[in-house]
Amino acid sequence: MSAYDDVYRRSLAEPEEFWAEVAENVHWTTRWDRVLDDRRAPVYRWFSGGELNTCYNALDRHVEGGRAEQPALIYDSPVTGNVRSFTFRELRDEVALFAGVLAGQGVGRGDRVVIYMPMVPEAVVAMLACARLGAVHSVVFGGFAPAELAVRINDARPRVVVSASCGIEGQRVIPYKPLLDKAIEIATHKPDASIVLQREAARAELTPGFDLDWHEAAAAAKPRDCVPVAATDPLYILYTSGTTGVPKGVVRDNGGHAVALYWTMRNIYGVEPGEAFWAASDVGWVVGHSYIVYGPLLHGNTTILYEGKPVGTPDAGAFWRVIAEHDVKVLFTAPTAFRVIKKEDPEGRLMSVHDLSGFRYLFLAGERCDPDTLGWAESRLGVPVIDHWWQTETGWSICANCLGIEQLPVKPGSAARPAPGWDVRALDSGGRDVEPGETGSLAVRLPLPPGTFPTLWNAEDKAAGDDQLVDSYLSDVPGHYTTGDAGYVDSGGYVFVMARTDDIINVAGHRLSTGAMEEVLAAHPDVAECAVTGVADAIKGQIPLGVLVLKDGAERDPDDVVAEVVRDVRAKIGPVAAFKTAVVVDRLPKTRSGKILRGTMQKIADGTDYKTPATIDDPRILTEITGALAGIGYPRSPSGDS
Ligand code: COA
Ligand code: AMP
Numbered sequence: 001m002s003a004y005d006d007v008y009r010r011s012l013a014e015p016e017e018f019w020a021e022v023a024e025n026v027h028w029t030t031r032w033d034r035v036l037d038d039r040r041a042p043v044y045r046w047f048s049g050g051e052l053n054t055c056y057n058a059l060d061r062h063v064e065g066g067r068a069e070q071p072a073l074i075y076d077s078p079v080t081g082n083v084r085s086f087t088f089r090e091l092r093d094e095v096a097l098f099a100g101v102l103a104g105q106g107v108g109r110g111d112r113v114v115i116y117m118p119m120v121p122e123a124v125v126a127m128l129a130c131a132r133l134g135a136v137h138s139v140v141f142g143g144f145a146p147a148e149l150a151v152r153i154n155d156a157r158p159r160v161v162v163s164a165s166c167g168i169e170g171q172r173v174i175p176y177k178p179l180l181d182k183a184i185e186i187a188t189h190k191p192d193a194s195i196v197l198q199r200e201a202a203r204a205e206l207t208p209g210f211d212l213d214w215h216e217a218a219a220a221a222k223p224r225d226c227v228p229v230a231a232t233d234p235l236y237i238l239y240t241s242g243t244t245g246v247p248k249g250v251v252r253d254n255g256g257h258a259v260a261l262y263w264t265m266r267n268i269y270g271v272e273p274g275e276a277f278w279a280a281s282d283v284g285w286v287v288g289h290s291y292i293v294y295g296p297l298l299h300g301n302t303t304i305l306y307e308g309k310p311v312g313t314p315d316a317g318a319f320w321r322v323i324a325e326h327d328v329k330v331l332f333t334a335p336t337a338f339r340v341i342k343k344e345d346p347e348g349r350l351m352s353v354h355d356l357s358g359f360r361y362l363f364l365a366g367e368r369c370d371p372d373t374l375g376w377a378e379s380r381l382g383v384p385v386i387d388h389w390w391q392t393e394t395g396w397s398i399c400a401n402c403l404g405i406e407q408l409p410v411k412p413g414s415a416a417r418p419a420p421g422w423d424v425r426a427l428d429s430g431g432r433d434v435e436p437g438e439t440g441s442l443a444v445r446l447p448l449p450p451g452t453f454p455t456l457w458n459a460e461d462k463a464a465g466d467d468q469l470v471d472s473y474l475s476d477v478p479g480h481y482t483t484g485d486a487g488y489v490d491s492g493g494y495v496f497v498m499a500r501t502d503d504i505i506n507v508a509g510h511r512l513s514t515g516a517m518e519e520v521l522a523a524h525p526d527v528a529e530c531a532v533t534g535v536a537d538a539i540k541g542q543i544p545l546g547v548l549v550l551k552d553g554a555e556r557d558p559d560d561v562v563a564e565v566v567r568d569v570r571a572k573i574g575p576v577a578a579f580k581t582a583v584v585v586d587r588l589p590k591t592r593s594g595k596i597l598r599g600t601m602q603k604i605a606d607g608t609d610y611k612t613p614a615t616i617d618d619p620r621i622l623t624e625i626t627g628a629l630a631g632i633g634y635p636r637s638p639s640g641d642s
Helices: 003-013 015-023 054-067 088-104 121-133 146-156 177-186 214-220 255-267 286-298 318-326 335-344 371-381 462-474 514-522 558-572 598-606 620-631
Strands: 034-037 045-048 071-077 082-087 112-116 136-139 160-164 166-169 172-175 193-197 211-213 234-240 248-253 276-279 302-306 328-333 361-364 385-387 424-427 440-445 480-489 495-500 504-507 510-513 527-537 541-550 581-585
Touching: 003 015, 015 034, 015 255, 045 255, 054 071, 054 088, 054 121, 054 255, 054 286, 071 088, 071 121, 071 318, 082 088, 088 121, 088 214, 112 121, 112 146, 112 177, 121 136, 121 160, 121 234, 121 286, 136 146, 146 177, 146 234, 146 558, 160 177, 172 177, 177 193, 193 214, 211 214, 234 286, 248 255, 248 462, 255 286, 276 286, 276 318, 286 302, 302 318, 318 328, 335 371, 335 541, 361 371, 371 385, 424 480, 462 480, 495 504, 504 527, 504 541, 510 514, 514 527, 514 541, 514 558, 527 598, 541 558, 541 598, 558 581, 581 620, 598 620
Parallel strands: 071 302, 112 136, 112 160, 136 234, 160 193, 193 211, 276 302, 276 328, 328 361, 361 385, 541 581
Antiparallel strands: 034 045, 071 082, 166 172, 234 248, 424 440, 440 480, 480 495, 504 510, 527 541
């Protein structure tokens, strides 16, 4: 039996023994009573009765254990020309002080803090300061518009919001404070205070009595110690697109999270404590939570916080510079970053000027890695390139080639085999396993391993959060978590994740709901009906495409309406939606029962073969749609040019 098979088998056969052993690596102030608490199955809890502090495990423990002078975090910001390194001791001290600032504003155990910040060290400090106090952070990605931020503020009900005066996107400075002010204005829940980091690129005007200046507040604060919390207490809430316009509040606990992430660092990513690990993502996404902040720090690794882009800051060699300068052993990013680098530097010439000899592995996730990109990265870098599959809900990878256990052969297009703890199945509509190689709905047998999501956030009523978890994810096939992804498992046990089963699309590795965009389009006064689909894009993987039908009598130039809905999506959801293209048609293709044939429109736009659905109301509409899409350059050529 291979090493992987052995570990995998044991993780499923003896999950409690397996994870209890891993939990010995975490510092507990009170040991758990139950490793796996199944008293409320299908809702499970890990390590119930146990108490710990996640910030203590991420920082103080290393300071006390001999890593005080090791860099914990290296902030590399080509957009500001800054590189700053924080040792574990320095980061612990910054965090303890900011915990004092938060405590001074009344933040304590269980209180929520919304963090709306660019990729600056203070974002990490704010997250860890919440963890230190037992408060619950909810980070909102900077590319979301005020309305989306307001929805999250209303749901999380934070006592305090932490933000910065601006973000820097490539060459552009984006003032954050007006976005924050607008969000607070439209939110029904009002936080007590906001703490704003003033950045030189654009300082913000602060409102006395409500806004505090980060540095002034820190200068007046006293450091705070770690507060032990229950293993099952929430560490954070991270909102993610669901099937409706309302995002879901994915909750992460303290105990299971610390245990699982600690384990993944060596076993999946193959790094040893002390080595540098870089997740080129954003703290606003789950990858940023797990692998910019918590995973590396829990394991005693140096984490890189990169404020820049793969290209343009200043060029397509930026990643290689960062790897060489900071001796990064493992990089984790999204395939889209590699597609954009490949487009600018197809020969990989900018790699050759950097010493990449210490670089060991590249991990990719966020979307399926197309075999071309995988092959290009492998051949240029000469290291294993590992596609692995995960979700905001799962917090760490469902499937991966666990390089720290055993390097399995790479199959391009597959996210490899289930990680230990994950019993992955491809199921038919009746909930039965399909044959190897046959496509089904991808599900995971319960219980999910530690570090996943024990519940969905409900500020009013915890039990209601559990019910929402069951309704949204655990009720399709009893005893299983429905991932929302479809794909197949081949005869060798490799999992191929091919598509979503719902309206979620992946744009540049960012998860977005087309349903939410349709809500914005439908609210336009001249739009009678609409559909949004995710069409293939050579760089971003997918981009949204809107198809609109105008109201009878709307005497409008279609181009004007298109421009207006593009503006509306940017204003209401945010630039991250990357909604830039729409077309006006006379009618939408529908089934006889009135269901819009989004999938067929998507295939027409992508130029892939499709069968006219037998249930279509009027097949002639497809010819009209084909003509309208051709008018805006669809299908595109494989290079992405129209
Ligand atoms: N604050 C404000 N605006 C933001 C933002 C932030 N934090 N992040 C993105 N945006 C804006 C961008 O500036 C862009 O605006 P524009 O329409 O005015 O140009 C828009 O949101 C879309 O952003 P994005 O889809 O990221 O496109 P991009 O062209 O700026 O960059 C990539 C494309 C591929 C370089 C970039 O998406 C990338 O590096 N992705 C890989 C890493 C990653 O983040 N993965 C996430 C999960 S692992
Ligand atoms: P997010 O919650 O933003 O991490 O997005 C999760 C979704 O991204 C998954 O449900 C998949 O649809 C997609 N995804 C992430 N990683 C992969 C991968 N390696 N292969 C295929 N799809 C992926």
